[in-house]
Amino acid sequence: MSRTIRTTAIALFILAGMAASAAPALAWKPEQPGDYFPNSDYVYMINRKVVSCKKILGPRTMVMFTFGQSNSANSSPDKYTPKQPVYVFYEGKCYEGMDPLPGTSGSGGSLWPRLADKLIEAGMYDKVLIVAVGVGGTPMKRWTPGPEGDLYGRVLDAFDSLKKKDIKITHLLWHQGENDNGSKTPKDQYKKMFMTMVGDIRKQGVDAPIYVAVATRCGRLGEGFEIQQAQRELVNTELKIFPGAFSDEITSIDDRHDACHFTGQGLDKHATLWFNAIKYSGM
Numbered sequence: 666m667s668r669t670i671r672t673t674a675i676a677l678f679i680l681a682g683m684a685a686s687a688a689p690a691l692a693w694k695p696e697q698p699g700d701y702f703p704n705s706d707y708v709y710m711i712n713r714k715v716v717s718c719k720k721i722l723g724p725r726t727m728v729m730f731t732f733g734q735s736n737s738a739n740s741s742p743d744k745y746t747p748k749q750p751v752y753v754f755y756e757g758k759c760y761e762g763m764d765p766l767p768g769t770s771g772s773g774g775s776l777w778p779r780l781a782d783k784l785i786e787a788g789m790y791d792k793v794l795i796v797a798v799g800v801g802g803t804p805m806k807r808w809t810p811g812p813e814g815d816l817y818g819r820v821l822d823a824f825d826s827l828k829k830k831d832i833k834i835t836h837l838l839w840h841q842g843e844n845d846n847g848s849k850t851p852k853d854q855y856k857k858m859f860m861t862m863v864g865d866i867r868k869q870g871v872d873a874p875i876y877v878a879v880a881t882r883c884g885r886l887g888e889g890f891e892i893q894q895a896q897r898e899l900v901n902t903e904l905k906i907f908p909g910a911f912s913d914e915i916t917s918i919d920d921r922h923d924a925c926h927f928t929g930q931g932l933d934k935h936a937t938l939w940f941n942a943i944k945y946s947g948m
Contacts, residue, residue, distance in 0.1 A: 701800045701819075706767040710760065718759040718794075718830050721752050725791040727784060728754075728827075730834045730873070731769075731777050732808065732820060733841030735801030735926060736880060736912065736935075739764060739771030742922055743929030747778045749785040750792040757826050762795050768823070769797040774929065776840075779936040789944065796834070798823050804844040809858040810865045817862065824869050836943065837866070837875040838909060842896060843925070846881035846889030855895040863906065874948040876909035876939075883925035888913050907946040910938035 722728075731737050744764035751762035760767070762781065764774045781793035798819045800807075807816040827834065845855055863875060879896045881889030893913065900908050912935055915921065920931030927935055 700802075701768075701770040705772060706755065709765050709767050709772075710755070713760045713763075716752055716759045716761065718754070718832065721750075721759055721792055721794055722832065723791065726835075727781070727790040727793045728796065728832060728835045729777060729781065729793055729838060730796045730823070730836065731799060731838045731840070732797075733799045733839050733878070733880075734803045734844055735771065735799070736776070736843070737799030737838070737840040738769040738797070738801050739766055739773045739775045740801060740926040741774035741776075741928060741932055743932065744774040745778050745929070745932070747782050749782045751778050751781040751785070751795065752792070753795045753797065754827065754830075754832065757830065759794065762793070766795060766797040769799045770801045774932065776927070776932050776935050776939070777838075779932050780939045783936055783940045784943070787940070787944070794832070796823055796827065799840070802844060803841070804848060805841060805850065805855055805858045808841070809862050811861070814862075817865075820866070821869065824871060828870075834871055834873045836948070837871070837873050838878075838939070839875060840878040840880050840909065840912070842878070842880040842889065842892045843883035843886065846892045847883070847886055850892065852891045852895040852898075855892055856899055859895075859899055863904070872905070874905040874907055874946065876907045876942055876946070878909035878939075879911040879913055882913045882916070884923070905948075907942065907948065909942050910935060912938060914938075 746763045752759050753762040753766050755767040762778050765772050766775050777795045784790050784793060800816055803816060806813045810817050877896050877899050879893050881892045900906055915931055915934050920928055920934060922928045
């Protein structure tokens, strides 16, 4: 065997070994568009002021747990800095609650600090602590306990971190559905997956009311009546499941910069819808 052939054979053998060793990792967690990458959080937090969680907590403090897909994450081109005492909880510490929020995908602006300002300005709360774990582009099944529910582990990790600090969630805000509209998930299947998730959340000792947005519109996708109906039918006040924002009604090009994600103007409208949902639920 010539030196050139032998060298080529050795190189191919090494490459094959590298591919084989990488295969289990790729099979365990394939990279998916929009997924959350924690390294970016450290960039956000370099100059972020740490605040004592104990000083934030009190009888008039709202602890807002937010999850779902991109419109629950940092997907707006317009970042926002709250004017009121708004904070964010991340990896066991409390910080100033400005955009972008750590713990969730994207690097832009988000809905939740705007909503928090509105709630405090209306006198409903003195302070708001946000816990954000949403991931862009994700279907309901990835948030459901079970083999396909890889993102549900993020919910449990956040719960555990909060428990260690004796922080009790007061409101769960769910904004998701655009992906399932695109994949045409049947109504009953969506409802079953959601209730499986809620059932396990209750088993974790989290009894806070959960608010479900009516959210299906994104890009070329029109309103998804199947998923909209599922989201509406999930409302059950006896189970502490309440209607959230009907975000599909926000349709102007001035409100959605790419026909899916909200501009700053759109986020203001979106925050008002969430504000009304929380206010009129009485919770």
